[in-house]
Amino acid sequence: MLQFTYSRGVLHAEGVSLAAIAAEVGTPFYCYATAAFESQYRALDSAFAGTEHLICYAMKANSNQAVLATMAKLGAGMDVVSVGELKRALAAGVPASKVIFAGVGKTRDEMAFAISHDILGFNVESEAELEALSSVAVELGKTARIALRVNPDVDAKTHAKISTGKSENKFGIPFDDAPRLMDRARALPGLAAVGIHMHIGSQITDAKLSPFRDAFTLMRELALDLRARGHELEHLDLGGGLGVSYKLGNQPPPDPAAYAAVAKEVLGDLGLKLVMEPGRLLVGNAGVLVTRVTFIKEGEGRRFTIVDAAMNDLIRPTLYEAHHEIWPVSELSRDAPMVVQDLVGPVCETGDYIALERSLPPFVAGDLVAVMTAGAYGAVMASTYNTRPLVPEVLVRGAEWAVVRPRMDVEAIIALDRLPGWLG
Numbered sequence: 001m002l003q004f005t006y007s008r009g010v011l012h013a014e015g016v017s018l019a020a021i022a023a024e025v026g027t028p029f030y031c032y033a034t035a036a037f038e039s040q041y042r043a044l045d046s047a048f049a050g051t052e053h054l055i056c057y058a059m060k061a062n063s064n065q066a067v068l069a070t071m072a073k074l075g076a077g078m079d080v081v082s083v084g085e086l087k088r089a090l091a092a093g094v095p096a097s098k099v100i101f102a103g104v105g106k107t108r109d110e111m112a113f114a115i116s117h118d119i120l121g122f123n124v125e126s127e128a129e130l131e132a133l134s135s136v137a138v139e140l141g142k143t144a145r146i147a148l149r150v151n152p153d154v155d156a157k158t159h160a161k162i163s164t165g166k167s168e169n170k171f172g173i174p175f176d177d178a179p180r181l182m183d184r185a186r187a188l189p190g191l192a193a194v195g196i197h198m199h200i201g202s203q204i205t206d207a208k209l210s211p212f213r214d215a216f217t218l219m220r221e222l223a224l225d226l227r228a229r230g231h232e233l234e235h236l237d238l239g240g241g242l243g244v245s246y247k248l249g250n251q252p253p254p255d256p257a258a259y260a261a262v263a264k265e266v267l268g269d270l271g272l273k274l275v276m277e278p279g280r281l282l283v284g285n286a287g288v289l290v291t292r293v294t295f296i297k298e299g300e301g302r303r304f305t306i307v308d309a310a311m312n313d314l315i316r317p318t319l320y321e322a323h324h325e326i327w328p329v330s331e332l333s334r335d336a337p338m339v340v341q342d343l344v345g346p347v348c349e350t351g352d353y354i355a356l357e358r359s360l361p362p363f364v365a366g367d368l369v370a371v372m373t374a375g376a377y378g379a380v381m382a383s384t385y386n387t388r389p390l391v392p393e394v395l396v397r398g399a400e401w402a403v404v405r406p407r408m409d410v411e412a413i414i415a416l417d418r419l420p421g422w423l424g
């Protein structure tokens, strides 16, 4: 996390002190570093230099308008999974011609909105979806460009809840069925079958990139087969999935250059545009969640450091047993002997924790704590469980910073509810 460093004893995001932000916006809050978004995007983009390509940022990872606008300025397209995300992408200035619409359950209304905005294409996941898309396009007098999402039955060797490319997962079309469905797509009115798509999972860290190599090899086989059947393919969508480093001391995941080398080696000679949909890779290490210690509680043989962030703010530890490094915002406590402790939130669930049995500085009430690598699948997965308002998001750029989503207030949450007449 190159953009998060200690300066004069305080953890900074680029040139801004996290303690100073906390003093103004309160805790908890998410903080993102623009330079980290930029360096990740550029590393991937330059790794594919010389090959026609488009990076469609998987905005499900972090869809704040300021993040999207930063990506759009760099030239990114977007991978969206709902009409809500599509509207967010358009609002952030992303041209529809760079938007790919993915997901297993698009509704006809979502299809109609996307078709009428002339998006780059749909990644289609079933025969039923092909038929629905065809009929919506015909109703609108338009053509929908599609890529078929193929399930290669490849083991991504990642957490079961984020593995998507095995035959037992709900995603994509069985590999052997793909030629028949591409023929079907070609025969249906209102569709242009122009690509194939695979996404085998997320947080893939295999040192040799073997899951990607296996999937790309199958993709190549299928592309050649489809060409032989007369399909005029334009692009291959490689999906996302390249992992980031969450744990200090672990072997870092392969970098974008190694990933691009495999993609080019397997697919480079096909003359097809390579589309990719990275999410976590672009934003994971660009963000932290800053929280404050409320109380220290000594349990029986267990020390609990209770902080003001909880599973509703960052659900990754609870949902995926995810590891996030924990850094003190004040460097001083870094030098003190470590203490084994649980970092837990105030939510009424045993699963509400950020770190368990971790050797950390001897925090005391009032200390600020940074939960690292929280830029992806953090704020976007937050909820208001326990009527806890969504926390602010802050974007830093050099020595500047701005609140890019203010803290929600409790009254706004309560105001969403309505009393039926019999209780009024």
Ligand SMILES: Cc1ncc(COP(=O)(O)O)c(C=O)c1O
Pocket: 058, 061, 079, 102, 103, 164, 199, 201, 202, 203, 239, 240, 241, 242, 277, 278, 279, 280, 281
């Ligand atoms: C279809 C698709 N593409 C891209 C992504 C982004 O994955 P990652 O953030 O691991 O790059 C996902 C994540 O769920 C996905 O489902």
